[in-house]
Amino acid sequence: MKQALTVPKLKAMKAQKKPITMLTAYDYPSAMLSEEAGVDVILVGDSLGNVVLGYDTTVPVRLEDMIYHTRAVVRGAPGTMVVTDMPFATYRLGPEATFRNAARIMQEGGSHAVKLEGGAELADEIRLLTSAGIPVLGHIGLTPQSVHQIGGYKVQGKSSDEAEKMLKDAKALEEAGAFGIVLELVTEELAAAVSHSIGIPTIGIGAGRGCDGQVLVYHDVLRYGSNVRDKKMVKSYANIGDTIRAALTEYVDEVRAKQFPEEKHSFLLDPSATSTPSLGGKLYGGDKS
Secondary structure: OOOOOOHHHHHHHHHOOOOEEEEEOOOHHHHHHHHHOOOOEEEEOOOHHHHOOOOOOOOOOOHHHHHHHHHHHHHHOOOOEEEEEOOOOOOOOOHHHHHHHHHHHHHHHOOOEEEOOEOHHHHHHHHHHHHOOOOEEEEEEOOHHHHHHHOOOOOEOOOHHHHHHHHHHHHHHHHHOOOEEEEEOEOHHHHHHHHHHOOOOEEEEOOOOOOOEEEEOHHHHHOOOOOOOOOOOOOOOOOHHHHHHHHHHHHHHHHHOOOOOOHHHOOOOOOOOOOOOOOOOOEOOEOOO
């Protein structure tokens, strides 16, 4: 069976200039298919709030939601490194409270690591988690949990002040013990500069070609869902949504037209039976005899 990547091996991939592949997954079948495709890391993202639970943002996602979905993903991809987002308001509470919530994700969910959104202000919490044996993946640039404060899903790092802060945040996360950093919706130039300035891997989403790896949302890659919107930072590799919709529509039409089920989908009495049980009600082909 495939062996899950470890933190040291993941870091080594940066030194070897071997691109890292990460994909979100939220349930058993998506995790299983991701592992079969050879994905290096699966992220149980709080983006499940948007694409699975139907929320407008990730803010309503609860710790229990993340644990529940992580368990399913771990069962589906036992040979792949699994990282789980700590959802809104489960960290930035002080190191001890953050540790308790992260420990639940590891113990109850079975995850290999947790991901936190934020910069240098999280250093103390990250130090405690890593010293306690909980690997941490950082996340800077666009931080969806702060979307109300940011004012929308906007590209980060356009100004010199933003760029300087992001570089400082990345170095602070590395010094605190994070094993890697997700860079979301960051200008390509800045993402490349951040990647070159730190010794841990960067995983980009909408951050251009200079990162050490890439992550996309499962549902975006497959256009799996209803009313999937085109995004500049996303490449879709299939249109599963249309395929599923067409299949379900055909099923509905056939049932209504009494074309399904056919005889081949039914279980019939054995004609060689010596006796036929008495069956009440009307059967196809006539009344009971």
